Amino acid sequence: MVFLKRLCAVLLFWTGLATAATAQPLVDVDWVAGNLDNENVVLIDLRNEIDKGSYETYLDGHIPSSLHSDYLKDGWRVGRDDVVGLLPTEAEFEALARKLGVSAGSHVVLIPAGVNSTDFGSSARAYWTFKVFGHDKVSILNGGYAAWVAAYPGQIETGAPVAPVPGDFVARFQPQGYVSIEQVAALVESKGKTTLLDGRNEAQFYGEAKHPKATNPGRIPGAQMLFQETAYDVETNKLKSVDELQTLYAAVDAGQPVISYCNTGHWAATNWFVLSEVLGRKDVKLYDGSMVEWTANADNPLDTGKSNLDKIKGFFKSILG
Secondary structure (H helix, E strand, O other): OHHHHHHHHHHHHHHHHHHHHOOOOEEOHHHHHOOOOOOOEEEEEOOOHHHOOOHHHHHHOEOOOOEEOOOOOOOOOEEEOOEEEEOOOHHHHHHHHHHOOOOOOOEEEEEOOOOOHHHHHHHHHHHHHHHHOOOOOEEEEOOHHHHHHHHOOOOOEOOOOOOOOOOOOOOOOOHHHEOOHHHHHHHHHHOOOOEEEEOOOHHHHOOOOOOOOOOOOOEOOOOEEOOHHHHEEOOOOEEOOHHHHHHHOOOOOOOOOEEEEOOOOOHHHHHHHHHHHHOOOOOEEEOOOHHHHHOOOOOOOOEOOOOHHHHHHHHHHHHHO
């Protein structure tokens, strides 16, 4: 009996540690309201040009105690060798996170503007970046700042924040969610059993349009399209329910690894977030360089147009509605 009690105590201890080290991927405005005075919670407002936001709009109104960091300007993504949108180095991200007051024990909550799916992608990409550098206790505010304004119009802070005490976060690269261009190229060459999930729209997927930074239109050979906005409820500006997401992502083969990509690894972050964090799928990686990096090398193969299977699917979709 004594042994069993000791065993239970050990299990409870380790379970407690696991809970403390992780967090729910999505939190709502009521959770944030209940944790405004929690000194271990770091609220990061990511409003930027994508959502027509800026530091100035943050000064006009923000969630109390939140800090602003411009997703497009502050180093969440960097450029190298004329390729934009890449993962920063360990040192670069560690400096950014520490400046925002992030320490090893911090629960980081990322706040999008809450206006569209591309805006949600800012938080999904920042979330992935924290995970890649070894900080697992991170969440996204579902509905973003817009949901906060709707729920708590009397709790809006204005003006410049008090500068946080620099954190002690140490960035350590974790390869589980990351894939390099060399790994993607080897996979395409070997025709390995991995799903290449393209988060772009139909025009870009079929090569009828391209990102301005991509050298050529097209897609990585063998890719499957799942436009990232599919996961997003454009009426509520929140991610769809788990049940809806399970149905929408059922076409992504659960029996093999997934590499999520798009143009610059921004839209792809939402597909990665849904599969890995919300639906709990294992072995889901994000290719940050995506089509901008892939097409920079003319030797990398591209597919364009619709396959016969796509045409058949389109035919049945048109007659079935």
